[in-house]
Amino acid sequence: MSSQSEQSHGADLDEIDRIIIDELVANARISNATLAQRAGIAPSTALLRTRALVDRGILTGYHAEVSLRSVGRTVQALISVKLRAHDREKIDAFVARIPQLPEVLSMFHVSGGTDYLLHIAVSSTEALRDWVLDNLATDESVGHTETTLVFAHHRGNRGPLPAEED
Missing domain, CATH: 1.10.10.10 (Winged helix-like DNA-binding domain superfamily/Winged helix DNA-binding domain)
Incomplete structure (x- = not known):
């Protein structure tokens, strides 16, 4: 290998x-x-x-892709999350809980001023507000969030980069 x-x-x-x-x-x-x-x-x-x-671990799975709009998840957002303290136990609990929530499409651990970036999809802006309040604002490990609405998502290349010419 x-x-x-x-x-x-x-x-x-x-x-x-x-x-x-x-x-x-x-x-x-x-x-x-x-x-x-x-x-x-x-x-x-x-x-x-x-x-x-x-x-070889190059192909890792096959999946169906669902149109979020067709199933009523018309509002997408990217939410930057800054944790209050970097306590391993609280981080592990956050990482175990958040990606399991049905609204979460992806969760990224990132560098810089933000600790995590969440991509979520919900039915409305009201549902988005409630989701942030219920799942982030009330979490004692979360210090700050910033929500950005997604107007359009354009998928990029998900395969290997083109072969380099010698």
Whole structure:
């Protein structure tokens, strides 16, 4: 297995691996036959190569993506959270609790003046206000929050970076 440093730089990914990854990122439900055709390899090879990418920890899962608007979660926000004190027990409790809340899409531990950045989706601005009050303002470990409404979200590249030219 490659070292963490090698994996982070895309080591051991050849052109076929990159095609497989790009196709699966674009459509995780692609058939193996179509995947093989697009990669220019036999279906049995496509299956073996895909399994190897999973075994190597490069492909970490497949998921369905839900339109938040279609399920009534029309308001998204990014919430910066600054903790009051850096007590390990309180940090661990915060980290264990917050990502489990159904409104939380992602939670990032970040550097700088903010400790955590939350991405949440709720049904309304009133629900957003209530969520912040109920889950952050009342948490004794939280010292400060700042909420930013998300007007639009544009997904970036979720696959490997393009291969470097020699």
